[in-house]
Amino acid sequence: MTTTPDTSQMTRAQRAELPLSTEVAQALAEQHGVCIRPLAMRRIDTTTGRVEIVPVPCGSTREDQCPPCAEKARRLRMAQCREGWHLDAEPVTERAAPSDEHTTLLAARADLLAAYTECKINGDTEACEHIAASVAELDTELRAAGVQGRLTPLDPLPKPVKRSTRRRQDAPNLPRRPVERRTVGRVFAGRYRPSTFLTLTLDSYGRVDSDGAAVDPDRYDYRRAARDAIHFPALLDRFWQNTRRCVGWDVQYFGTIEPQKRGAPHFHAAIRGAIPRAELRTIAAATYHQVWWPAHDQLRYTDERLPVWDTRAKAFTDPDTGHPLPTWEQACEELTEPAHVVRFGAQVHVKGILGAPRKLAATSAT
Numbered sequence: 470m471t472t473t474p475d476t477s478q479m480t481r482a483q484r485a486e487l488p489l490s491t492e493v494a495q496a497l498a499e500q501h502g503v504c505i506r507p508l509a510m511r512r513i514d515t516t517t518g519r520v521e522i523v524p525v526p527c528g529s530t531r532e533d534q535c536p537p538c539a540e541k542a543r544r545l546r547m548a549q550c551r552e553g554w555h556l557d558a559e560p561v562t563e564r565a566a567p568s569d570e571h572t573t574l575l576a577a578r579a580d581l582l583a584a585y586t587e588c589k590i591n592g593d594t595e596a597c598e599h600i601a602a603s604v605a606e607l608d609t610e611l612r613a614a615g616v617q618g619r620l621t622p623l624d625p626l627p628k629p630v631k632r633s634t635r636r637r638q639d640a641p642n643l644p645r646r647p648v649e650r651r652t653v654g655r656v657f658a659g660r661y662r663p664s665t666f667l668t669l670t671l672d673s674y675g676r677v678d679s680d681g682a683a684v685d686p687d688r689y690d691y692r693r694a695a696r697d698a699i700h701f702p703a704l705l706d707r708f709w710q711n712t713r714r715c716v717g718w719d720v721q722y723f724g725t726i727e728p729q730k731r732g733a734p735h736f737h738a739a740i741r742g743a744i745p746r747a748e749l750r751t752i753a754a755a756t757y758h759q760v761w762w763p764a765h766d767q768l769r770y771t772d773e774r775l776p777v778w779d780t781r782a783k784a785f786t787d788p789d790t791g792h793p794l795p796t797w798e799q800a801c802e803e804l805t806e807p808a809h810v811v812r813f814g815a816q817v818h819v820k821g822i823l824g825a826p827r828k829l830a831a832t833s834a835t
């Protein structure tokens with residue numbers, strides 16, 4: 470027989486050992502495979518005016534944040550990958566033609582945008598605020614009416630600084646073909662439509678032992694390893710851009726970034742369609758990403774000597790000279806070369822894979 474513990478008779482240490490109610494709730498949620506940290510959303514019934522609180526799953530893809538949601542996302546990705554990897558017909562999405570309601574709403578929005586710009590030039594902030602509120606309402610209506618895509622912002626951001634895109638001397642030339650509107654791979658010998666499994670890694674930063682630790686910590690290039698890891702996603706973006714331009718069709722893939730034992734990320738991708746091994750190797754070798762950041766390899770200010778906020782200059786200033794520190798944009802304008810260049814390592818693993826015949830289940834049943 471179990472009795473309910475009387476917490477008033479317990480010491481503080483004994484009480485600290487009891488599970489917290491939130492922890493119990495989380496464990497219970499995990500056991501039942503439902504979200505452990507749902508978001509509370511307020512739903513207003515527009516006809517009755519009744520307000521309800523509805524829990525919405527967090528939808529995290531990270532197991533450390535919400536195991537049930539991450540597992541659900543993983544299963545969905547697995548199913549999508551299995552279904553989509555070896556597709557033999559183009560997945561077509563038909564967009565609905567815009568209705569009268571859509572065009573009327575968009576026209577009204579364009580008029581308001583013009584009025585806003587005019588009021589802004591005239592310095593009429595009150596009118597600007599009114600118009601902005603109407604536009605926000607219209608945008609909600611447009612989204613509710615099912616309009617997708619970007620709506621012109623009222624206050625467009627200043628254009629980013631233009632950079633020279635001059636190709637580096639040491640990057641090999643890639644052929645450039647116009648990109649066809651096709652995502653499905655070619656058929657070989659009349660019936661085979663292979664797909665590709667690709668693994669990309671980063672360079673070596675020094676020898677590592679079987680645990681992935683540096684054999685010689687003094688000579689291991691930790692700094693380059695860290696920067697390469699931080700900018701790896703941008704390098705991957707460049708890789709897919711280069712791949713599509715080089716092969717001439719709209720290559721689709723499923724991918725995952727995983728850490729190697731040495732801590733460096735590497736990338737696995739299941740690519741729909743076949744791309745020759747030599748071509749993927751050439752593209753990987755030709756791909757690089759330049760990081761146009763101000764120099765960030767020296768600590769200029771420490772806890773003993775920090776920049777000082779100057780209320781009149783509205784900026785942080787140097788504690789010795791009193792000069793305002795440059796903003797990120799100002800510091801970037803003076804750059805003549807990138808602070809870092811990321812590239813892939815020499816190891817590029819490519820494997821051609823034949824998809825299982827898609828109608829197998831149907832044919833074996835008859």
Ligand SMILES: [Zn+2]
Nearest residue numbers: 504527535538
């Ligand atoms: Zn969740």
